[in-house]
Structure formats: C-alpha cells, structure tokens
Amino acid sequence: MLAEDFPEVCFPIAMLDGKPQRCASQTCDGNRTFITWRADEIVLPTIPNSAASGAVVKVKPFAKARGVGHKRSDGEKVRPDLIIADDVQDDESAASPLQVNKNLNILKKNLLHTTGHRRASSIIVNGTVIAKDDLVEKLLADSAWQGARIPFVKSWSKAHKTFWLGDYATCRRAFDKSINGDRERASREATALYMSRRGEADEGCEVSWEERYTRPHEVSAIQHAYNVLIDDGMEVFATEYQNQPLDAETKFKLTPEWIASKTNGLARGVVPQSAEFVTGHIDVHLRVLYYIVCAWSKSFDGSVIDYGTYPRQPVGYFSETNSPVSMADTHPGMGEDAFILASLTSLTNELLDASYRREDGAGMNIGRLLVDARWGEKNKLVKQFCRRHPHAGTRLLAAQGLGIGPAQKPFDEYKAEPGTLTGLAWRIGKPVGNERWVTVDANWWKSCVAARLAMPLGTPGGLDLFGIDPREHALFADHCVAEVPVETSAKERTRDVWEWKPGRPDNHYWDNLYNAAVAASMLGATIVEFQTIKRRRRKSAQELADLARAAK
Numbered sequence: 001m002l003a004e005d006f007p008e009v010c011f012p013i014a015m016l017d018g019k020p021q022r023c024a025s026q027t028c029d030g031n032r033t034f035i036t037w038r039a040d041e042i043v044l045p046t047i048p049n050s051a052a053s054g055a056v057v058k059v060k061p062f063a064k065a066r067g068v069g070h071k072r073s074d075g076e077k078v079r080p081d082l083i084i085a086d087d088v089q090d091d092e093s094a095a096s097p098l099q100v101n102k103n104l105n106i107l108k109k110n111l112l113h114t115t116g117h118r119r120a121s122s123i124i125v126n127g128t129v130i131a132k133d134d135l136v137e138k139l140l141a142d143s144a145w146q147g148a149r150i151p152f153v154k155s156w157s158k159a160h161k162t163f164w165l166g167d168y169a170t171c172r173r174a175f176d177k178s179i180n181g182d183r184e185r186a187s188r189e190a191t192a193l194y195m196s197r198r199g200e201a202d203e204g205c206e207v208s209w210e211e212r213y214t215r216p217h218e219v220s221a222i223q224h225a226y227n228v229l230i231d232d233g234m235e236v237f238a239t240e241y242q243n244q245p246l247d248a249e250t251k252f253k254l255t256p257e258w259i260a261s262k263t264n265g266l267a268r269g270v271v272p273q274s275a276e277f278v279t280g281h282i283d284v285h286l287r288v289l290y291y292i293v294c295a296w297s298k299s300f301d302g303s304v305i306d307y308g309t310y311p312r313q314p315v316g317y318f319s320e321t322n323s324p325v326s327m328a329d330t331h332p333g334m335g336e337d338a339f340i341l342a343s344l345t346s347l348t349n350e351l352l353d354a355s356y357r358r359e360d361g362a363g364m365n366i367g368r369l370l371v372d373a374r375w376g377e378k379n380k381l382v383k384q385f386c387r388r389h390p391h392a393g394t395r396l397l398a399a400q401g402l403g404i405g406p407a408q409k410p411f412d413e414y415k416a417e418p419g420t421l422t423g424l425a426w427r428i429g430k431p432v433g434n435e436r437w438v439t440v441d442a443n444w445w446k447s448c449v450a451a452r453l454a455m456p457l458g459t460p461g462g463l464d465l466f467g468i469d470p471r472e473h474a475l476f477a478d479h480c481v482a483e484v485p486v487e488t489s490a491k492e493r494t495r496d497v498w499e500w501k502p503g504r505p506d507n508h509y510w511d512n513l514y515n516a517a518v519a520a521s522m523l524g525a526t527i528v529e530f531q532t533i534k535r536r537r538r539k540s541a542q543e544l545a546d547l548a549r550a551a552k
Contacts, residue, residue, distance in 0.1 A: 094130035097478035158204035256477035260470035279519035292512035401442035406493035482507035
C-alpha cells in the first residue's frame with residue numbers, strides 16, 4: 001500500500017535490491033537520484049515533483065546532536081525540520097538531578113537551536129516518566145512545551161478490588177513454584193475465569209491501547225494490565241505503564257520546585273527587617289567549600305540571604321566532583337592541606353568581614369560561623385584552623401554532625417557537667433586536648449529545618465530564600481531534597497533517621513542550611529514551640545511535620 005501511494009519513493013528503494021552500494025550509480029530518466037541508505041542516514045531519491053524528493057533522515061546520539069545538518073545534491077545546506085528525541089534517559093540519569101539538568105541543557109541548547117533561523121521547526125520527545133522530577137516530568141511541567149502524559153489504564157474496572165485483585169489474583173497466584181509448569185497452569189485457569197466473567201471484569205475499565213496484550217496467553221489489554229499489576233506491583237506499573245511514578249512517602253513532602261519557589265523578593269545579601277541574628281556555615285570538601293549565610297528573628301523566622309562556593313563557579317549547576325574551578329586551581333602548587341587552609345582563610349575572612357544591610361538600613365555581621373569538621377581525613381586540620389582563628393570560640397567554631405538514632409541518648413538527657421554547654425539538640429563538650437567544637441544532633445535538626453521549609457511563604461517560623469526567580473535556586477533546592485527521613489523505632493523511642501537518596505546526590509547546601517539554624521539557636525534564637533521555663537520533652541520529628549502541615 002505504501003508503494004502504491006508513494007511509488008516515486010518506494011520504487012527507487014526497491015531497485016536497490018538490498019544493496020546500498022547501488023546508491024551511488026542509481027539514476028531516473030538519466031539523472032542521479034542521490035539516494036543514500038546507511039545505518040545512520042537515509043536520503044530519499046531526488047525525483048522531480050515529489051514532495052519527498054531529497055528528504056533526509058539522520059540518526060545521532062542524543063549527546064552528540066549539536067550542529068546536525070546535510071548538504072543537498074544542489075549544494076544547499078539544510079537543517080532539521082523535525083527532531084524526534086526518543087528515550088533520552090535511563091533509570092540512573094532520571095534519578096540524578098545533575099544528569100537531568102545536563103540532559104535538559106542538551107535538549108534546549110543543542111537540539112532546539114540546531115535547526116537554524118530561516119524556518120520554524122518542531123521537536124518531539126518520546127519518553128517515560130521514570131522518577132519524580134526527571135527530564136520528562138520537567139518538560140511536562142514546562143509551559144513552553146505542549147505535553148501529554150498517556151497512561152495505559154485511563155480508568156480502572158469497577159471490579160478492581162472484588163474480581164481483579166480478589167478472585168482473579170488469587171487464582172493467578174495459586175501455583176507451586178517447585179512444580180514445573182504449575183505457574184502456566186494457574187495462568188490458564190485465571191484466563192478461563194476472566195473469560196467466564198468478562199462482562200463484570202471489563203466494566204468501567206478503559207485502556208489507551210487495545211492491542212497491547214500477549215497472545216495467546218492473554219485475551220485483552222485489560223487483562224494484560226492487571227497481570228502486570230498483580231505480578232510486578234503498583235510501583236512498576238505506575239512507572240512503566242502509567243507514566244506516573246509513585247511519590248516516595250516522606251513526612252515533609254518537600255520538592256525542589258516548592259523550595260525554590262519560596263523567594264521573598266529581597267536582593268541577595270539583604271537582611272529582612274525582623275532579623276536579629278546572622279549566621280553561616282561552611283561545608284569542607286576536596287574541590288570546593290560550600291557556604292551559606294542566613295538571617296533569623298528571635299522567634300526563628302529564617303531567611304537564606306546568600307550561599308555559594310569557594311572558589312566561585314562560572315556555571316549555575318554543577319556537582320562537587322565536576323566543579324569547573326577547584327581550590328587546587330585557585331592555589332596552584334599547594335598540597336591538599338595547604339590549599340584547604342588557604343581557602344578556609346580566604347572564605348572565613350570574606351564572610352566575617354562582610355556587612356549585610358537590613359531593610360531598615362542597619363548593618364549586620366555574622367554572629368556565629370560554624371565550619372564542618374566531620375570529614376575524617378581533615379578533621380584535625382579543620383579543628384586546628386578554627387582554634388587558631390582570631391575569632392575562635394566567639395564568632396567561629398568547628399562543628400560535627402552526629403546522626404542520633406532512637407537507640408541513642410539525645411543531648412538533653414545528658415548529665416550536666418562543668419565545662420559543657422547543652423542547647424536545643426546541640427552540645428559543646430569538654431575540651432579534647434586543645435580542641436572544642438559543637439556536636440549537632442543532625443537527624444533532629446534536619447527534621448526541624450525540613451518542617452520550616454515545608455511551611456508556606458510568610459508563615460511565622462518558616463524559611464524563605466532571597467530573590468524573585470525560583471530558577472536561581474535550582475541547585476540549592478536539589479541539595480535540600482537529597483535526603484529523606486526514615487521513621488525508626490528502638491528503646492521506646494521513635495525518631496527520623498535521615499538517609500541519602502539512591503545515587504547519593506550532592507547534599508552540601510542542605511548541610512549548610514541546618515547547621516546555620518543550629519548557629520542561630522546558639523546565638524539565642526528561640527523556636528516558639530520549644531520555649532519553656534523548665535526542661536521539657538522535645539517535640540518529635542512527627543510533631544514537627546504535623547506543625548508544618550498545620551501551617552498549610
């Protein structure tokens with residue numbers, strides 16, 4: 001039928017007789033057709049008055065599609081009219097914010113602008129939503145793209161629970177794994193049951209692809225859908241068939257979009273009118289130092305007023321391991337310890353010398369700057385730096401996070417001892433040698449800060465970000481959702497234990513943020529729900545999450 005409709009295209013192709021070598025010598029009415037037939041390129045025959053004359057189909061790897069074009073037989077250079085990007089992500093890249101951002105840049109910067117400026121072009125992206133906030137989901141949410149999420153099952157059967165997940169599932173699963181062929185027997189009996197009750201089973205169910213089922217083992221697409229659901233579970237079905245991955249259940253329901261949207265309209269470095277304290281934190285790594293500066297009211301209204309890296313990076317989105325400019329680049333010829341010390345000196349001096357203007361014109365300085373000393377290799381180095389700093393013990397202090405789980409005693413249950421200081425989920429112990437540092441209950445403070453990020457903008461006790469454009473905070477927001485809380489119980493206690501997401505995405509600004517909150521607590525900022533005359537039980541992570549939900 002195709003040859004009948006388009007003989008001027010199909011006949012020259014057929015005349016190749018499966019031998020692409022004939023392309024170079026093929027003619028029509030004495031003129032070369034310039035047909036090309038290769039694995040990565042097809043050029044349809046040049047035939048007068050044919051709409052398809054000289055049309056080109058090229059295949060390129062997604063990451064190497066920049067500048068794709070073709071020189072026609074008449075010498076004209078042409079660019080694509082239509083680009084089809086097919087399955088451009090896999091499980092690993094879909095789960096990595098860095099890879100998602102990289103692929104989006106390839107799509108928007110390379111492919112969209114490879115078509116030239118003389119005529120409009122179109123691009124189609126075929127893909128599966130594999131993970132929350134992956135490339136395909138971001139395109140679906142982007143108003144510049146016209147997208148459609150096509151589920152396999154548009155509506156479930158009215159007998160979803162009673163027949164399919166009841167009688168049918170029981171029958172399909174009634175086999176003995178130790179008996180060869182018994183699973184196939186159960187499958188046949190389940191199919192017979194379905195056929196005997198098909199009217200009841202199909203009622204209300206609508207699928208988008210009626211022919212999608214495996215013959216002869218299945219008799220309909222509806223049966224196929226339920227077989228996958230029963231055999232592989234809803235998580236697989238939701239992703240592979242519905243294009244709607246299940247959300248990971250977390251108490252705080254934080255997403256990068258939500259966090260990045262919490263802009264307060266103030267310029268970078270401007271302190272909100274209500275703030276009384278300015279704090280900061282530095283996260284130490286081999287290539288770069290991450291830092292944050294936050295402003296806080298006495299009642300713990302928080303604002304992120306600045307963050308970044310030392311050295312500064314020429315790009316807005318990067319990972320620690322592939323940061324374009326490293327400390328070693330900034331301090332050439334130095335060993336690891338030397339360039340880390342030089343970088344810490346430069347950054348701490350810059351932050352502690354900075355004056356931040358409050359909305360009413362008052363100048364404010366960082367009152368407490370914590371420096372991460374948890375990195376085992378450089379623990380002593382960082383503590384030594386903090387001890388020798390001119391502001392040691394007053395404005396500058398080393399800090400270590402400790403993941404206190406339910407089986408461990410929280411700091412407020414420690415016995416008070418001379419030479420120690422215990423605050424809200426933080427503790428400064430007795431000196432060890434010449435060193436003193438603050439130890440932070442990382443799990444508790446992460447839950448506390450997550451609850452405040454979950455509060456809508458303007459809620460008392462909430463957290464917001466400088467600026468007006470959420471896109472400016474894409475990297476920061478991704479860091480803040482790199483971990484999830486897992487409710488864990490032991491010794492009659494239940495606590496959140498924060499764990500990295502699969503792939504261990506960068507979480508450095510997240511570490512910055514919760515430690516800056518600790519520094520505010522050390523300066524005297526008080527979380528309203530914890531104000532007390534006598535010591536009382538701290539609220540649990542679940543209670544913090546409930547407070548965040550109540551604020552919404």
